[in-house]
Amino acid sequence: MALTWSRVRAVNAVFETGTFAAAARRLGVSQPAVAQLVRELEAEYEVALFDRHGHTLIATTLCRRLYAATNKVQSIEAEALAILQQRDELSGGELRVGLGNAMPGMLLIATFRKLFPKVQISIEIGSWSTIVAGVVDQRVDVAVLPEVPDDGRFRREACIQQRVVAMCHPAYALASQAPVAIANLMDHPLVFRSRDSSAQRTVDKAFRLAGLRPTPAIVVNTREGMLEAVANKLGVGFGWEHGSSRVDRIAKVLIAEMEAELPEYIFSLAGKRGRLVELFFHAYRMSPYGEAISFPALAVDGYRLGS
Template identity: 50%
Template sequence: MNSLSPKDLLPALTLSRLRALNAVMETGSFSAAARRLAVSQATISQQVRDLERALGLDLFRRVANDMMPTPLCQQIYTLSREIEAAGQRIADLLAQHRTLEQGELRIGLGNAMPGMARIRAFQKLCPGVGVKIEMGSWGKIYEAVIEGRVDVAVLPDVPDEPRFRRRQVQSQSVVAIAHPGHPLAGRSEISCAELVSERLIFRTPGSSTQRAVDEAFRTARLSPHATIVLDTRDGVLDAVANALGIGFMWSHGTSRRDGFVPIPCREMRRERADYVFALRSARGPLHEVFFGLAAPGG
């Protein structure tokens, strides 16, 4: 069998030929190797023959229906497997680069903040990446993560479950919010007992804000009556800004500052952590960038 000269040998060791060699070594036949690489058996045979011709030696001996590698073939395989693995790492690196340049990240937010601040930082690092934002109640965004409608989300009180990975962003408490002209607007603190007689604006049951409010009134052994129930935070802010009653929100839940005054409530002072979180099975370079921004103050 004729072989190439030493100076021509290295270019003949193409990745496609080495991948064919590796597949035959690992599956034991040309047909199984072809199925693994999703090519024809003739292609595998040709790749191996071309490699043998370039090396000037036989790499396999056929025994019954199996392809038995020669001792030298086994030595070559050890090195060629490393070459194929390196090629895959290069392909992964290029795919990651392309994703960081042109990909898309779907983000779920229960509150505008602190998620929007993280998105701003994310876009500075990955300006070519598209961002799709889904906003809604705690329950809606929690379901969006589980159902795969969003890749990552930022919510308070995310349960510590094995199916999630999470990282704390900050902590905050729920506060009452009143119109600037309301008699309680100048108070430094109020209690649930004072609030129970006011016109109250509540959120729907799927809201984390409402869960905290309900817990506070239960602790105070009070049964408040809501005059208005809204399904969005912005709806509550607009209702308060129009002097329709006293509402509630997370203390750092929005960057908006007009139309309302926050008032700490004694029974609602317990701070709760906000987390960026995702399913453990949902991983990718964009996920890692967003998680990397999620440290407090990061």
């Protein structure tokens, strides 16, 4: 469960109020629920966040440092919730969204639509380079992609961690192997994407680092084409683990040399503002991904939290 939003809210509320009961009243939950969240975090990392003095809880030095590190993030969340509470005031407008993969962007859009059903959404799905160009050219207002450059052009926020996996038909023996060595993939016909695909660039780099030079049986320029080739037993393809919700005739197989997870980002031009763009950045916290995402690893008094 790690350092999740619910645990941080509980710890910070206890820090500010001094007791589980007062923190529970502030959060609108039961006292045992608050106590359990705090104790789970202490047990998981084998730390003490509070010293007990009767009914009063005194924050330890580590807890005070954790509060300082997380309170800014919690303030941003409070601001986001204040914006989201204005949803009834949004009676129109259009938000243009660019997606590299159908997922996780579609789930984020579904959450946004539930919050703001009167806002029209235009969606462009394309390759990594096409969507980045769409943001730069302001053809789209906000986008969801992996490998967004960390430079002054973009405002970006990680929304999910995922990795590139091999994809094959479930009838392949490969489907039951987890993980598979990248060298073993050379024994199968390979379905590659064109190089403007972020997944393909990750695959190319992994083969190169392994000293391998694969020759693909098929090269296709779209993700849907790759998935159809795999579903029709034409070979082994590659894609982001959560890039599609499709499960029919598709098995996902972890690759030993590519097990590291990489962030997918919500991003826009650095100077691109406006209420709808702001709301999309914040809406993912209200989505199923929002509760699944832990805080980045924080170093507090020598401990690595959230790693």
